[in-house]
Structures are given as structure tokens and as C-alpha cells.
């Protein structure tokens with residue numbers, strides 16, 4: 001499948017190599033708002049076509065799929081336009097800025113009969129499946145509580161989209177995407193009720209703390225922010241044991257990819273599981289397996305984030321309204 005890329009920012013510089021090293025994928029075009037940046041990027045990464053403006057990418061016959069790596073507030077517009085141009089879509093997380101926009105992306109892809117996937121790579125790592133199977137198979141007894149923390153410490157460059165409300169910035173959407181995702185995956189269902197409290201800066205959440213209430217007395221507490229050093233861990237605590245992973249969003253680069261099981265006898269077992277999550281994610285999009293489950297989960301995650309954002313604004317717990325979808329191609 002021939003990919004065209006929208007945006008030349010931080011994540012593109014990393015994911016372009018993952019695309020180029022995945023079997024069955026070629027990166028044939030790069031688009032930027034600036035022709036100069038597109039040309040520079042194309043020459044650095046050996047990409048044949050450099051185009052100015054995102055529409056020009058959609059007009060390219062050499063592109064079958066778009067990797068959309070723009071600030072969240074632009075995802076809906078360009079994902080819908082890509083679908084309408086008949087291109088498959090790999091859209092960066094968060095899928096959009098709210099569930100309504102996320103559903104609009106899904107609807108456009110359905111209508112155009114193209115495939116779409118949010119670029120939430122950890123979901124595709126073999127370790128994630130192992131940990132989820134272990135918890136869902138009763139390996140920790142009855143699940144009681146999930147804790148998760150995802151953060152990094154600024155500095156930001158001026159104009160950084162993460163600090164701009166109009167571009168869909170803020171740690172709650174950006175990093176809450178991961179924390180909500182792991183809590184819901186571990187719980188195996190979406191929460192019924194949520195609460196969030198945020199420390200704001202420039203009208204976006206710089207830090208957010210959240211509580212999620214699920215069925216059967218399962219709860220989760222989440223901490224995300226741009227004001228503490230890098231954290232990407234979770235713990236799923238059950239009646240007999242806990243699963244702990246300190247890098248679930250993306251394995252630390254210089255260490256063995258692991259997770260741990262702590263049992264009530266005080267024993268600790270380490271499990272190793274190496275994988276290349278970005279390649280697995282890309283393979284999932286370009287393959288022929290149904291994407292319905294991933295699509296549904298992305299939209300539901302967005303709905304939980306909607307409720308958390310509303311909760312922080314209204315300073316009260318909010319009931320979650322979980323949308324359900326028609327089937328994906």
C-alpha cells in the first residue's frame with residue numbers, strides 16, 4: 001500500500017521509518033503547509049513526491065492511504081477529506097477532539113468503503129495482548145482497580161499545539177487517550193461514570209487526575225500531565241495478584257520489554273515480550289482483518305474523554321454515554 005503523509009512534525013519523523021520498514025508499504029508522498037519543509041523532508045527520507053498543502057496529497061494518484069499526523073483539531077477535516085478522496089486513513093491519536101467528530105470520521109470512511117485506524121500503537125503490541133489475556137483469564141483473580149500515569153515534562157517550543165485549545169491541545173486529550181485506553185481495556189468495558197480535575201494553563205489541561213467507575217465495583221484512577229517527568233505505567237490490581245507495566249504506551253528504548261506479576265505471597269514474576277508495535281499497527285490497517293473492534297474502541301475512548309472534559313468543566317461526576325457503531329470495512 002502506498003502511503004502519503006500529512007504533516008512534518010515530531011511523530012512523523014519517527015513513524016516514517018516504521019512505515020518504510022513495514023512489508024507491503026511504500027511512502028510515496030509527503031505534504032506540508034510549506035513546500036520548503038515538504039522538500040526537505042522528502043530529501044531526508046527518500047520520498048519521491050513532496051507536495052505543498054494537504055489537499056494536493058489527496059489529489060496524488062500515487063497515494064492509496066494517508067498517515068495523518070496533524071494537531072487533533074485538524075483530524076476530522078483531513079480524515080474525512082481523505083476518505084472522500086478514496087484513501088485509507090491512519091489517523092494519529094487522539095482520533096479527534098470529541099466523539100461527534102470521531103463518529104464523522106467513521107461515517108465518512110464507511111461511506112467511501114475505506115479502512116481507518118487510530119495510530120494507538122500499544123494496542124497492537126504482543127505484550128498488550130498477553131497482559132490483557134492474563135487479566136481477563138482470571139490471572140489476578142477479580143479485577144478491582146486500575147491505576148495509570150502518563151506524562152512528560154515540558155519544555156514546549158512556542159506555538160506548540162499541545163498548549164493551544166484551538167488545536168485540540170491539553171494533556172487530558174493527548175495523554176488521557178492512553179490512560180483511558182488501558183483502564184477500559186483492562187476493565188473489558190467502558191466506564192459508567194467519570195470524574196476529572198485539571199490544572200489548567202493557557203486554557204488547556206496541563207495536568208489531569210481522573211476517577212472512572214465501571215460495572216462490578218471496578219474502578220480506575222488516572223494521572224496525566226505535562227509537568228512531571230516521563231511516566232507511562234499502569235497497574236491492574238486484582239484479588240490475588242497485580243499486573244504492573246512501566247512502559248505500556250511504548251517500551252523504553254534501552255531495556256527489555258517486560259511486565260510483572262506480583263502475587264499476594266509477595267512473589268514477583270517478570271515476563272518478557274519483544275515486538276514492534278508500530279509495524280503491527282500498520283500491518284493491521286493494510287491487512288484484511290475487520291477493524292470494527294478497534295474503530296469502536298477508539299470512538300468509545302473519545303466518548304469517555306468527552307465525559308472527563310465535561311466533568312472537569314462542571315466540577316462534578318458525569319455519566320458516560322457510549323456510542324455504538326455500524327460495522328467497519
Ligand SMILES: NC(=O)C1=CN([C@@H]2O[C@H](COP(=O)(O)OP(=O)(O)OC[C@H]3O[C@@H](n4cnc5c(N)ncnc54)[C@H](OP(=O)(O)O)[C@@H]3O)[C@@H](O)[C@H]2O)C=CC1
Nearest residue numbers: 007008009010011012032033037069070071072092093094
Ligand atoms: N502515536 C504517538 O506515539 C504520538 C502521537 N502524536 C500525535 O500526533 C499528532 C501530531 O503530533 P506531533 O507530531 O507531536 O505535533 P507537531 O506539532 O510536532 O507536528 C504537527 C504537524 O502538523 C502540521 N500542522 C498543520 N497545521 C498546524 C498548526 N496550525 N499548528 C501546528 N502544526 C500544524 C505541521 O506540519 P507542516 O507545517 O509541515 O504541514 C506540524 O509539523 C497529534 O495528534 C499527537 O497527539 C504525537 C507524538 C507521539
Ligand SMILES: O=C1CO[C@H](CO)[C@@H](O)[C@@H]1O
Nearest residue numbers: 093151152174175230249
Ligand atoms: O502520543 C504521544 C506519545 O507520548 C508523547 C510524549 O512522550 C506525547 O507527546 C504524544 O502526544
